[in-house]
Amino acid sequence: MQTTTVQTQPISGQKPGTSGLRKKTRVFMQPHFVENFVQSTFDAVDGVAGKTLIVGGDGRYFNAEAIQVILRMAAANGAARVITGTDGLLSTPAASNLIRQRGADGGLILSASHNPGGPDEDFGIKYNIANGGPAPEAITAAIHARTEEISEYRIVEAQDVDLGHPGETSLANMSVEVVDPVAAYAELMQSLFDFDAIRGLFASGFTMRFDAMHAVTGPYATAILEGMLGAPKGTVVNGTPSTDFGGGHPDPNPVWAKTLFDEMMSDAGPDFGAASDGDGDRNMILGRNAYVTPSDSLALLAANAHLAPGYAKGLSGVARSMPTSRAADVVADRMGIPAFETPTGWKFFGNLLDAGKATLCGEESAGTGSDHVREKDGLWAVLLWLNILAVRKESVADILAAHWASFGRHYYSRHDYEGVDAAAANAMVADLRDRLAGLPGSQVAGLTIEGADDFAYSDPVDGSTSTGQGLRILFEGGSRLVIRLSGTGTEGATIRVYLERYVPGPDGLHEDPQSALAPIIAAAETLAGLKATTGRDGPDVRT
Ligand code: VG1
Ligand code: CO
Helix, strand or coil: EEEEEEEEECCCCCCEECCEEEHHHHHHHCHHHHHHHHHHHHHCCCCCCCCCCEEEEECCCCCCHHHHHHHHHHHHHHCEEEEHHHHHHHCCCHHHHHHCCCCEEEEEEECCCCCCCCCCCCEEEEEEEECEEECCHHHHHHHHHCCCCCCCCEEEEECCCCCCCCCEEEEEEEEEECCCCCCHHHHHHHHHHHHHHHHHHHHCCEEEEEECCCCHHHHHHHHHHHHCCCCCCCCCCCCCCCCCHHHCCCCCCCCCCCCHHHCCCCCCCCCCEEEECCCCCEEEEEEECEEHHHHHHHHHHHHHHCCCCHCCCCCCEEEEEECCCCCHHHHHHHCCCCCEECCCHHHCCHHHEEEEEEEEEECCCEEEEECCCCCHHHHHHHHHHHHHHHHHHHHHHHHHHHHHHHEEEEEEEEEEEECCCHHHHHHHHHHHHHHHCCCCEEEECCCCEEEEEEEEECCCCCCCCEEECCCCECCCCCCEEEEEEEECCCCCCEEEEEEEEEECCCCCCCCCCCHHHHHHHHHHHHHCCHHHHHHCCCCECCC
């Protein structure tokens, strides 16, 4: 088989963001685009000669083609083995698990996660390291630097490898192993949760709806919930992955999973509802007439995780991204375990998990996970909830109300302004950043500002630092406003405004979140001038 060295030139814009490189699919489909980025990745990790890689994606448009390119390039660069799922399908947490379980040197995950897919939508590639987690900033920076000087890449000339069924073949001198994408992951879940108890819950008539949003968790959820746990057929809806997610936006939130949300907000709805995103690492949790915000879900899971066998010995600590509400901190404090605050993006949790400093991690963007893998994990969160429900035998709404009564409630919402002119968004953030130092002590919209800064993080394990991670404004009484720009979008800028207000209780625990947060929403407008910057009356998405 012929290995070719192809001459190429740097392509600008190959800078990984919050979670890998994300662009319009057509950008990825340009000549040399995938090849340049993949070769730069291999170069940045000292090559892949003799190494084992996990490669897989969420099945979106262009996945199949990109995987074949990666296989040919891995072979040409001397990799010993690539392991992938049938049809190249792997959820992000399942890929993370395979890297760990098979002792691989790293992996490439093909996904733009919660972004829509298709020829006119989004695509992405992300490199994960040997611990199973997203590459830390030092590596993504090295990959980006390499893309700016690349002059050639290596590829073998070969026919497509058949990935349609489990088995092993070879490509040049490299082994290509196709595995059932679900098996190892399902086994891991079984080792963490009390499947007998959950089976008992379903046998008692407990009803559930899981919306896989035409994305990668369909086969996982069907095999585990309906196959292993005895949930009735039809529990999983939209369970067949499609290249464009059925034309939808595979982001599990009240806006994009509206059908499920509306079904749950009724007396006739199922007992429990859940959804996951394009690549299976996000989750939305619902009960009958109850929406559990991701921030509350993290806090609640931290307080109840010991009810599941995998966490019976307790937690070493809890970590959350900075914009995530401080509900989990209150729980950690009560439990006497440390709480960590990291920048946005799962890559910042890796060191804490590896060092055993944190057991559970979460983000307000519907990401929750633990030290079982090094990615957030949608189905894992759903199964932990099911395990807790099976033990407590209370409704989601009752469990939530009891949690607030015990710990107080952090009213929370995120307002997104999408596709904003990037220069205007950057100017708005820069202007507010310049004014931060003068804000403490002043009054805005009837609230007194107690502190304000641009969040910077120093990793307690390796001492690496990350600055410019979001503007924080703290108000007297425990309310907070955070503003940052998204690092996963592919068009213009997305401004994210995170709103939080703490009510200790016992009164005022059951207000409508948007009304409870009205003073902070008003303060955000006064401080940042969102309407003037965006030319809009309000956000495009409220979660
Ligand atoms: C968003 C979320 C962040 C999450 C990231 C990747 O990033 O805010 O919490 O880790 O997406 O999630 P940003 O920079 O757009 O705010 V996934 O499920 O798209 O890999
Ligand atoms: Co995702």
